Amino acid sequence: MITIYKSSASGALQKIEAFEKKCWVNMVAPSKEEIREIAERCTIPIEFLEDPLDLEESARIEYDEETNCTLIVNDLPIADDSNPQLNSYITIPIGIILGEDFIVTVCSQKTNTIENVIKKQVHTSLKNRFALEVLLAISTQYIMKLKNLNKQRLKIERNLQDSLTNKQLYNIMEIEKSLVYFLTSLKANGDVITKLFRSHSIKLYEEDEDLLEDVKIENNQGIETTELYTRILDSITGSYSSLISNELNNTMKTLTLFTVFLTLPTLIFSFFGMNVALPISGQEPGSWITTLALSAILMIVIAVSLWKRRIF
Missing domain, CATH: 3.30.460.20 (CorA soluble domain-like)
Incomplete structure (x- = not known):
C-alpha cells in the first residue's frame, strides 16, 4: 500500500x-x-x-x-x-x-x-x-x-x-x-x-x-x-x-518423615507376626498392647533423635 x-x-x-x-x-x-x-x-x-x-x-x-x-x-x-x-x-x-x-x-x-x-x-x-x-x-x-x-x-x-x-x-x-x-x-x-x-x-x-x-x-x-x-x-x-x-525440599522432607514413622510400626508388627517362636505369646492378653508400646517407644526415640538433629 x-x-x-x-x-x-x-x-x-x-x-x-x-x-x-x-x-x-x-x-x-x-x-x-x-x-x-x-x-x-x-x-x-x-x-x-x-x-x-x-x-x-x-x-x-x-x-x-x-x-x-x-x-x-x-x-x-x-x-x-x-x-x-x-x-x-x-x-x-x-x-x-x-x-x-x-x-x-x-x-x-x-x-x-x-x-x-x-x-x-x-x-x-x-x-x-x-x-x-x-x-x-x-x-x-x-x-x-x-x-x-x-x-x-x-x-x-x-x-x-x-x-x-x-x-x-x-x-x-x-x-x-x-x-x-x-x-x-x-x-x-x-x-x-x-x-x-x-x-x-x-x-x-x-x-x-x-x-x-x-x-x-x-x-x-x-x-x-x-x-x-x-x-x-x-x-x-x-x-x-x-x-x-525450597518448597520442593520441604515437601520431600515431610514425605520422608511420614515414610519413616509409618515404617516403624510396620517393622514391629511384621516382626511379631512371623510364624516362629517369639518372647510374647499370642495367647497372652497384653501381647497387642506390648507391640503397640514397643512401636510407640521406637517412634519416640527416632523423633527425639531427629529433633536433636534439627531435622524437624
Whole structure:
C-alpha cells in the first residue's frame, strides 16, 4: 500500500493523490509492482526499498553515490500477534530513504510510529529533519512499550505472591523475550544515531543537531530502562527458583518423615507376626498392647533423635 503526503504551509501533513516534489511516500507491505514503480519515479535503488522488508535486516546507514540517496534502517517495536493474551513485543525494520526530491518510508507492517509522525507538524521539504522526527518517534515508542511491559511485570509479581503457576512463569518468559528484542534493537539503533553525527551524506543544521541529540537521549534512556527491567526480571526469576526449590525440599522432607514413622510400626508388627517362636505369646492378653508400646517407644526415640538433629 502506498500513501503520499505533503506538508501544508502550517506544517500539517495532507494526503495527496499524485506524486509531487518534496512529498513523503509511505509504503506499507508494498507489492513488487509498487516497489518497481516507486524505484523508477523517485530514482531510488530497488534494493533500498526491498531490504527493509526483510525482518532479519539489521539497522544501518547506506549511501548510494549514483542516485544520491541515503538509506536509514532502524528497528521499531510492534505487538507480537503470536501471543494475544499478553502484550509482548518484537521488533521489525523500517527504512527511511532520503532522495533528491522525495522522502520514502517502507515497512512490512502498519505501525503506530508512522501514525504519530502524521499527527505532528512536520515539513516534508526538510528531508533530514523529517527523518529525525521519524527516528524520535521510534525511540518514543520504545519508552511507551517498556512502560507497558513494566506494568505487566508488576501485575504478575503481585499474582506470584499468592500462587505460582506455569502460566505466570510463561508470561515472565514472554516479557523477557520482549526485553531481549528491545535491547538488541536499541543498541543497533544507537549505532545508527552515532553514525548520523558524522555522516557526510546527511547535512544537519543547528536545530537538526539538537533534534538528533534528543533522539540519542531517548534511545539511551530506552537502553538503560531495558537493562534495568532485565536485571529486575532476572532477580525475580532467580528468587522464585530458589523458593520453588525450597518448597520442593520441604515437601520431600515431610514425605520422608511420614515414610519413616509409618515404617516403624510396620517393622514391629511384621516382626511379631512371623510364624516362629517369639518372647510374647499370642495367647497372652497384653501381647497387642506390648507391640503397640514397643512401636510407640521406637517412634519416640527416632523423633527425639531427629529433633536433636534439627531435622524437624
